[in-house]
Amino acid sequence: MFFRRLREGLHGVRQRWSGGLSALFSGKTTDAAFWDRLEELLIGGDVGVDLSLRYVDALKKEAGAKGLSSPEQLLPLFEEMMVSQLSAIPLMGEPVTLKKGELTVLVFVGVNGSGKTTTAGKLAFQWTKDGYDVLLAAADTFRAAAIDQLQVWGDRAGVRVVAQQQGSDAAAVVYDALQAARASGAEALVIDTAGRLHSKHNLMEELGKMYRVLERERGDARLEVLLVLDAVMGQNGLAQAETFNGVFPLSGIVLSKYDNTAKGGILLAIADSLKIPVRYVGLGEGAEDLRPFEAGEFIRALLEADDPSKA
């Protein structure tokens, strides 16, 4: 089921990126044109210039060392190269685990509309279903609608939402929510924050303030910070990850909207330069549409021939 959704979600990627890759790897020779085209497809797929060149070099070397000359023989090597690059990062594909009787605080950050509130709602729903005691916090105080939207998820999950008035200090909401979580013995405090441009200094500063409150007040509660990245983000995802990580050290990424048109290469670039693991993928708007990321399947689906009978 998961794989099928992932494959459906990856349909856009395959068409735009690996449609070309699978055609390339079903060709006859690994001549200069082959390597140029590979480089071009990788860069076009948001892998980034630097990493694309390194992949091409590494694959060339392996091909030479092993005496392989047909693209078909190189495909599994290439796949393995990308999978092991992702898998080498600690916590890659690991969902956030809760501990019975202990508090885990989970904060969602990201740019406007990336899927923070939805992902917070999905996790609150799933964790409640798994028998954990969960609390939601509406630290997006910019829009009244944001609080209402989280409340809808709270109602759906049967989870209390800690909120203040629209326009109040987000760090104060975080402080209140932390006290409430302690007082009620909650095992998860899931904090939704306002969407903000990573390039807007004052908004990032507000996030920094939330971080300082959490660090100061959380005691022995565990803190997890997930950046929600919209799958269609492309190269900009790397800049977002870099900036957010500088303000609120990230423990992972959620790749949302993978059921829509999606580009995957940016994950490789982020993994390469920032070593931040992808923990979840969002595959729709429903409460169940959040799954742990799976590096092997992700890369295989990327590279697979676009065979409609399997989709």
Ligand SMILES: Nc1nc2c(ncn2[C@@H]2O[C@H](COP(=O)(O)OP(=O)(O)OP(=O)(O)O)[C@@H](O)[C@H]2O)c(=O)[nH]1
């Ligand atoms: N198809 C699909 N839609 C999603 C997914 N995640 C979120 N959405 C939709 O994307 C839109 C934005 O999601 P939100 O959760 O409101 O995003 P946000 O980051 O909280 O947005 P702001 O608070 O405005 O910054 C909503 O219409 C969601 O239903 C996903 O995995 N798949």
Ligand SMILES: [Mg+2]
């Ligand atoms: Mg939101």
